[in-house]
Amino acid sequence: MTVTGSTSRPPDTQAASPEDTSSGLRPAVRLREVSKIYGSGATAVPALDRIDLEVGARELVCVVGASGCGKSTMLNLIAGLDRPTRGEVEVEGRAGLMFQEAALFPWLTVSRNVELALKLRKVPKAERRERVAQLLETVHLHDFGHKRPHELSGGMRQRVALARAFAQDADVLLMDEPFGALDAMTRDVLHDELETLWLSRELTILFVTHNVREAARLADRIVVLSSRPGQVTAVLDNPIGRPRRIESPEVGQLAADITARLRQEVRRHAQR
Numbered sequence: 198m199t200v201t202g203s204t205s206r207p208p209d210t211q212a213a214s215p216e217d218t219s220s221g222l223r224p225a226v227r228l229r230e231v232s233k234i235y236g237s238g239a240t241a242v243p244a245l246d247r248i249d250l251e252v253g254a255r256e257l258v259c260v261v262g263a264s265g266c267g268k269s270t271m272l273n274l275i276a277g278l279d280r281p282t283r284g285e286v287e288v289e290g291r292a293g294l295m296f297q298e299a300a301l302f303p304w305l306t307v308s309r310n311v312e313l314a315l316k317l318r319k320v321p322k323a324e325r326r327e328r329v330a331q332l333l334e335t336v337h338l339h340d341f342g343h344k345r346p347h348e349l350s351g352g353m354r355q356r357v358a359l360a361r362a363f364a365q366d367a368d369v370l371l372m373d374e375p376f377g378a379l380d381a382m383t384r385d386v387l388h389d390e391l392e393t394l395w396l397s398r399e400l401t402i403l404f405v406t407h408n409v410r411e412a413a414r415l416a417d418r419i420v421v422l423s424s425r426p427g428q429v430t431a432v433l434d435n436p437i438g439r440p441r442r443i444e445s446p447e448v449g450q451l452a453a454d455i456t457a458r459l460r461q462e463v464r465r466h467a468q469r
């Protein structure tokens with residue numbers, strides 16, 4: 198991963214054809230002709246339709262698409278929580294999942310919530326305390342280890358969830374709208390923290406969001422899904438160098454481009 202300075206170049210977004218879904222990097226996640234149908238017979242719900250996608254090692258790829266188009270389904274399949282109806286899902290190494298809700302255990306302290314992820318990985322007790330302290334330091338919550346989740350703000354809870362996600366030491370981190378419920382300022386800070394953590398590790402991130410500016414701010418590439426059943430309609434390379442600011446004109450322009458594609462898709466769906 199190379200970090201480049203901010204660019205004044207306007208985003209000349211290259212929309213690869215939907216068939217060209219590879220990054221050119223060693224793949225960390227590969228979906229081949231993946232379809233998912235929930236149920237069967239008259240009540241069957243097709244959620245995903247022949248998804249082909251490759252996410253390269255150390256890439257940060259964002260997935261955008263209308264509500265109900267199968268984004269969470271796709272992450273669950275990659276996480277191994279469910280099986281595709283057809284097609285193949287391959288993941289290099291271990292996948293970790295961060296949900297939209299912080300999903301912390303309310304009866305455990307912040308430290309214990311993070312420690313649990315280490316315990317599940319069988320990290321020895323002596324090491325765990327130090328790792329928890331490091332992780333809480335990284336998300337600026339070192340003074341809050343003894344608190345319980347209800348004593349924290351929503352943004353702080355998401356930070357704990359972020360620390361816990363990193364404690365999984367996954368090779369591929371799957372993030373399902375992790376910052377969707379947060380105010381813009383908190384989200385902005387967490388974008389910076391996530392980016393710093395990602396750049397400092399051998400980590401691949403697949404990040405689902407409704408927020409097109411968030412996608413333009415974070416992603417190396419942006420995958421646009423069609424309305425349900427989800428199909429890949431476009432894969433956009435992000436031409437904007439890092440560091441990026443969510444309020445920059447370049448990010449705004451790319452976000453407008455993604456929005457136009459989503460609108461087109463919604464219109465196409467309405468005419469079916």
Ligand SMILES: Nc1ncnc2c1ncn2[C@@H]1O[C@H](COP(=O)(O)OP(=O)(O)OP(=O)(O)O)[C@@H](O)[C@H]1O
Binds near residue numbers: 235262263268270
């Ligand atoms: N376990 C399930 N059983 C039956 N249908 C399901 C199940 N999970 C999801 N679905 C259906 O599959 C479709 C895709 O759902 P999914 O949760 O993947 O969408 P999404 O893109 O994540 O939506 P959102 O943006 O609202 O989170 C929806 O129509 C949903 O009702």
Ligand SMILES: [Mg+2]
Binds near residue numbers: 268373
């Ligand atoms: Mg979802």
